[in-house]
Amino acid sequence: xxxxxxxxxxxxxxxxxxxxxxxxxxxxxxxxxxxxxxxxxxxxxxxxxxxxxxxxxxxxxxxxxxxxxxxxxxxxxxxxxxxxxxxxxxxxxxxxxxxxxxxxxxxxxxxxxxxxxxxxxxxxxxxxxxxxxxxxxxxxxxxxxxxxxxxxxxxxxxxxxxxxxxxxxxxxxxxxxxxxxxxxxxxxxxxxxxxxxxxxxxxxxxxxxxxxxxxxxxxxxxxxxxxxxxxxxxxxxxxxxxxxxxxxxxxxxxxxxxxxxxxxxxxxxxxx
Amino acid sequence: xxxxxxxxxxxxxxxxxxxxxxxxxxxxxxxxxxxxxxxxxxxxxxxxxxxxxxxxxxxxxxxxxxxxxxxxxxxxxxxxxxxxxxxxxxxxxxxxxxxxxxxxxxxxxxxxxxxxxxxxxxxxxxxxxxxxxxxxxxxxxxxxxxxxxxxxxxxxxxxxxxxxxxxxxxxxxxxxxxxxxxxxxxxxxxxxxxxxxxxxxxxxxxxxxxxxxxxxxxxxxxxxxxxxxxxxxxxxxxxxxxxxxxxxxxxxxxxxxxxxxxxxxxxxxxxxxxxxxxxxxxxxxxxxxxxxxxxxxxxxxxxxxxxxxxxxxxxxxxxxxxxxxxxxxxxxxxxxxxxxxxxxxxxxxxxxxxxxx
Amino acid sequence: xxxxxxxxxxxxxxxxxxxxxxxxxxxxxxxxxxxxxxxxxxxxxxxxxxxxxxxxxxxxxxxxxxxxxxxxxxxxxxxxxxxxxxxxxxxxxxxxxxxxxxxxxxxxxxxxxxxxxxxxxxxxxxxxxxxxxxxxxxxxxxxxxxxxxxxxxxxxxxxxxxxxxxxxxxxxxxxxxxxxxxxxxxxxxxxxxxxxxxxxxxxxxxxxxxxxxxxxxxxxxxxxxxxxxxxxxxxxxxxxxxxxxxxxxxxxxxxxxxxxxxxxxxxxxx
Numbered sequence: 001x002x003x004x005x006x007x008x009x010x011x012x013x014x015x016x017x018x019x020x021x022x023x024x025x026x027x028x029x030x031x032x033x034x035x036x037x038x039x040x041x042x043x044x045x046x047x048x049x050x051x052x053x054x055x056x057x058x059x060x061x062x063x064x065x066x067x068x069x070x071x072x073x074x075x076x077x078x079x080x081x082x083x084x085x086x087x088x089x090x091x092x093x094x095x096x097x098x099x100x101x102x103x104x105x106x107x108x109x110x111x112x113x114x115x116x117x118x119x120x121x122x123x124x125x126x127x128x129x130x131x132x133x134x135x136x137x138x139x140x141x142x143x144x145x146x147x148x149x150x151x152x153x154x155x156x157x158x159x160x161x162x163x164x165x166x167x168x169x170x171x172x173x174x175x176x177x178x179x180x181x182x183x184x185x186x187x188x189x190x191x192x193x194x195x196x197x198x199x200x201x202x203x204x205x206x207x208x209x210x211x212x213x214x215x216x217x218x219x220x221x222x223x224x225x226x227x228x229x230x231x232x233x234x235x236x237x238x239x240x241x242x243x244x245x246x247x248x249x250x251x252x253x254x255x256x257x258x259x260x261x262x263x264x265x266x267x268x269x270x271x272x
Numbered sequence: 273x274x275x276x277x278x279x280x281x282x283x284x285x286x287x288x289x290x291x292x293x294x295x296x297x298x299x300x301x302x303x304x305x306x307x308x309x310x311x312x313x314x315x316x317x318x319x320x321x322x323x324x325x326x327x328x329x330x331x332x333x334x335x336x337x338x339x340x341x342x343x344x345x346x347x348x349x350x351x352x353x354x355x356x357x358x359x360x361x362x363x364x365x366x367x368x369x370x371x372x373x374x375x376x377x378x379x380x381x382x383x384x385x386x387x388x389x390x391x392x393x394x395x396x397x398x399x400x401x402x403x404x405x406x407x408x409x410x411x412x413x414x415x416x417x418x419x420x421x422x423x424x425x426x427x428x429x430x431x432x433x434x435x436x437x438x439x440x441x442x443x444x445x446x447x448x449x450x451x452x453x454x455x456x457x458x459x460x461x462x463x464x465x466x467x468x469x470x471x472x473x474x475x476x477x478x479x480x481x482x483x484x485x486x487x488x489x490x491x492x493x494x495x496x497x498x499x500x501x502x503x504x505x506x507x508x509x510x511x512x513x514x515x516x517x518x519x520x521x522x523x524x525x526x527x528x529x530x531x532x533x534x535x536x537x538x539x540x541x542x543x544x545x546x547x548x549x550x551x552x553x554x555x556x557x558x559x560x561x562x563x564x565x566x567x568x569x570x571x572x573x574x575x576x577x578x579x580x581x582x583x584x585x586x587x588x589x590x591x592x593x594x595x596x597x598x599x600x601x602x603x604x605x606x607x608x609x610x611x612x613x614x615x616x617x618x619x620x621x622x623x624x625x626x627x628x629x
Numbered sequence: 630x631x632x633x634x635x636x637x638x639x640x641x642x643x644x645x646x647x648x649x650x651x652x653x654x655x656x657x658x659x660x661x662x663x664x665x666x667x668x669x670x671x672x673x674x675x676x677x678x679x680x681x682x683x684x685x686x687x688x689x690x691x692x693x694x695x696x697x698x699x700x701x702x703x704x705x706x707x708x709x710x711x712x713x714x715x716x717x718x719x720x721x722x723x724x725x726x727x728x729x730x731x732x733x734x735x736x737x738x739x740x741x742x743x744x745x746x747x748x749x750x751x752x753x754x755x756x757x758x759x760x761x762x763x764x765x766x767x768x769x770x771x772x773x774x775x776x777x778x779x780x781x782x783x784x785x786x787x788x789x790x791x792x793x794x795x796x797x798x799x800x801x802x803x804x805x806x807x808x809x810x811x812x813x814x815x816x817x818x819x820x821x822x823x824x825x826x827x828x829x830x831x832x833x834x835x836x837x838x839x840x841x842x843x844x845x846x847x848x849x850x851x852x853x854x855x856x857x858x859x860x861x862x863x864x865x866x867x868x869x870x871x872x873x874x875x876x877x878x879x880x881x882x883x884x885x886x887x888x889x890x891x892x893x894x895x896x897x898x899x
Contacts, residue, residue, distance in 0.1 A: 012725075014712070015712075074648055081642065096649050102875050104834040110852070151650075159307070169360075173421075179870050191367035206737065210739025249742060
C-alpha cells in the first residue's frame with residue numbers, strides 16, 4: 001500500500017509537469033528574451049519611457065476601464081431585472097443574452113463590423129436618416145463596442161447569480177425602516193452585490209486588456225497594447241520588446257485579478 | 273402607553289397566491305393600541321402572510337383593508353407605514369456598523385448625523401449594547417444581533433412593531449432570556465406589537481392575546497388562559513400543550529372507560545369523548561382512583577415526571593406528576609381527574625370547522 | 630412584491646430588450662448575409678447555400694482540425710485535471726493552494742503572452758512547431774484550469790473523506806475508490822468542465838493565431854482569414870458554420886448549469 005502523500009504527489013504530477021513544461025518554462029524564456037535585446041533590462045521600462053508604448057498602454061487601460069464600468073452598469077441593470085422578474089419570454093431572453101458567451105474575439109469583431117462597419121446597420125440607418133454614413137467599427141470606438149459585446153453576457157450571468165443569493169429580508173428591513181427604492185439600491189443591494197461586481201469587473205478589465213482577436217479583426221492599426229505587441233513581434237521581429245511588453249501586460253492583468261480577489265474577499269473566477 | 277402606538281384593524285383581508293393557494297382566508301381582526309398579539313400556528317398556517325399584510329410587504333386580495341388607527345394604509349407600501357420589523361434572520365446590514373444599523377431608519381428620514389447617532393446610542397444602551405456601537409455585525413453573537421435588530425426597529429418610533437419569529441434562530445437558553453427581555457421591553461414601551469411564532473411557550477409568555485392559526489384561518493383568539501383552558505376547537509386543544517383524549521360509553525354525566533369511569537362536568541354535551549391535560553390527572557392508590565391502569569413508561573424530566581398509563585382497550589393516558597417517586601413498568605396505579613378539568617368535545621369545533629360528533 | 634407591473638418594470642424591460650438587440654441583431658444580420666446571393670442587395674437577391682458550400686469545401690480542413698484539437702484537448706485535460714482536482718480537494722494546504730494559483734496563471738495572463746512564450750522556447754523545434762500538437766499544448770494549458778475548477782467545485786461540495794472511508798471500509802482499494810466512487814460522484818463537475826473545455830478550445834483565437842501555420846488552421850483562424858480577405862458573404866457563411874458547431878455545446882452547457890432557480894417569487898417560502 002502506497003503512502004497517501006506519495007499517491008497525492010503521483011496524481012498531481014502529470015498536470016504539474018505539463019504546466020511547467022508548456023507554460024512556466026516558456027514564460028521564463030519570455031522574461032529572459034525581454035531582457036536579452038539591445039535595450040537589456042531597460043526593455044521592461046520601455047512601456048513608460050517610450051512615448052509610443054506609453055500611449056498604447058494608456059489607451060488600452062482607459063478603454064478597459066470604460067468598458068468595465070459600462071458593462072457593469074448595463075449588465076447590472078439587465079441582470080437584476082431578469083433575476084427579479086418573471087414574465088413570459090424571460091427564459092428566451094436569458095438564452096439570447098447569454099448566447100454570445102462562447103464567441104471568440106474574431107467573431108465579436110465581425111459582429112461589430114455588422115453593426116458599425118462600412119456596410120453595417122448603423123451606417124445604413126444614419127445614411128437613410130441624415131444622408132451620411134456613421135462608420136466607427138475600425139477605430140477604438142468599434143473596439144469599445146466589441147468588448148462590451150464580449151463582456152455583457154458573462155457579467156449578466158454573474159449578476160443574476162449574485163442577485164439570487166441576496167438576502168431578501170435585508171431589503172425588506174431597509175424598506176420597513178422607511179428607505180425608498182433608491183436608498184434600498186444604494187444601501188443594501190449594491191453593497192450586497194459588491195463582491196460579485198468587483199470580481200466580474202476585474203475579469204472584464206483583464207479580458208479587455210489582453211484581448212487580441214477583436215482588435216485584429218477590426219483593424220491592425222488600433223493603438224492598443226496587444227496589437228502593439230503583435231506588430232512588434234511579427235512586423236518588426238522585435239522579439240525582446242514584444243516579450244517585455246507582453247510580460248508587463250501579463251503582470252497588469254494578473255494584478256488586476258489578484259487585487260479584485262483581495263478586495264472581494266472571495267475567489268475571482270478566471271477570465272475566459 | 274406609547275402615544276405613537278396605533279391600533280390595527282384588518283377588514284376582509286385574504287391572500288391568494290398566483291399559484292392558487294389560499295394562504296389566508298378572509299379575516300377581520302382588531303388589535304388594540306399598545307396590545308401585544310401573538311399569531312401562533314404550525315408552519316404554513318398563514319401567520320407570516322398575515323404579518324406581511326400588516327407590514328405592507330404583501331398586498332391583501334382585492335377588497336381587503338388595513339387600518340392603522342383611523343388611517344387606511346392598504347395601498348401604502350411598507351416604507352410609508354412607519355412600522356418596525358424584526359426578522360427571524362435578524363436582517364442586519366452587514367455593510368454597516370451596529371450603530372449605523374440602528375441609526376439607519378433615522379438616516380433615511382433625514383435626521384442630522386449627531387442627533388441620529390445620539391438616539392441610536394440611547395437605544396443601544398437600553399438594550400445593554402452601549403459599548404458595541406462601532407462593532408461589525410459579524411462580531412456579534414446571535415442574541416446580541418437580535419437585540420440590535422430590536423433596537424433598529426424601535427429607533428424609528430414605529431406605530432406598530434412586527435416580530436417575525438424573532439427567537440427561532442437562537443438556542444434554547446438564549447431564547448428564554450431574550451423572551452424575558454422582549455416581554456419587559458414591550459410592556460414598558462406600551463407599543464402595539466404583532467408577534468409571529470410557532471412556539472407556544474413564547475406565545476403564552478408574551479401575548480396579551482393569542483390568535484391560534486391553522487390552514488389560513490384563525491381558529492381561536494383570546495388570552496393565553498382562554499386558549500389553554502378553554503380551547504375552542506379540536507385543533508387548538510391538540511396544538512396547545514398536551515391533551516389526553518379518551519373514548520368510552522356515555523351514561524348521563526359519567527363516561528365509562530375500560531379502566532373505570534370519569535365523572536363529567538354537569539351539562540356536558542352528548543359525546544363519548546373526554547379531554548383533559550396531563551397535569552390535571554392525579555396518581556392515587558389503585559383501589560381509590562376513578563380509573564385504574566398499569567404504567568407503560570415513565571420519564572423523569574426534572575421538575576416533574578411524565579407517566580404513560582395504559583387503561584386497557586388500547587387507550588392510554590399521559591400523566592404529569594410532581595410525586596417524588598419512581599414508577600416501574602407494569603405497576604398498577606389509580607388515576608383521578610376533577611370534573612371541572614374535563615372538556616367534552618361536543619363543545620368544540622373540529623379542525624374542519626364543523627361541530628364534532 | 631408589488632402585484633401590478635410598475636412603469637419601472639417596463640423601463641427595465643425595454644432596456645434589457647435593447648441590450649438583447651445589440652447582441653442578437655448582428656448575429657441575425659450575419660446569418661442572413663451568409664445565406665443571401667448578394668449582401669449589398671439583401672435577402673431579396675435570393676437565398677442560397679452557395680457560400681456555405683464554398684466554406685465547407687475550402688475550409689473543411691480547419692473544421693476537422695478544430696474538432697481534432699478540441700477532443701485531444703478534452704482527453705488531456707481529463708487525464709491531467711481530474712486527478713489534480715482530487716488532490717486539491719482531498720488535501721487543502723498551502724502547497725496545493727499554490728498549485729491552484731499557478732494553474733490559473735495561463736488564464737490570468739493574456740493568451741498572446743503565452744503564445745509568444747511557447748514560440749520563443751519551442752519555436753526552433755521545427756517538427757513540433759509545425760504540427761497541430763503545438764496548438765494543442767497551448768489549448769491544454771489554457772483550458773486545464775477550467776476543468777480543474779469545475780471538478781474541484783463539485784468535489785469540494787461532497788464529503789470526500791467520509792465517502793472514501795466508507796468505500797475503504799467495504800474493502801475498496803484506491804483505484805476502485807477513485808474510479809468507482811469519486812469519479813462517478815464528480816460526474817456533473819467533469820461534464821460541465823468537459824463542455825467548457827471543448828467550447829473554449831473550438832473558439833480559441835488569442836493563442837492559436839500565433840501558434841498556427843498555414844497547414845494548421847483552426848476555425849477561428851479561418852474565420853479571421855475570411856473576414857480579412859474574402860467577400861462578406863463567405864465570412865458570414867463561415868460564421869454560420871461556427872454557430873452551428875458552437876450552439877449545441879452552449880445549449881448543453883446552459884442545460885447543465887441549470888438556470889438559477891426562480892428568485893424569491895415569494896420570500897420565506899410560505
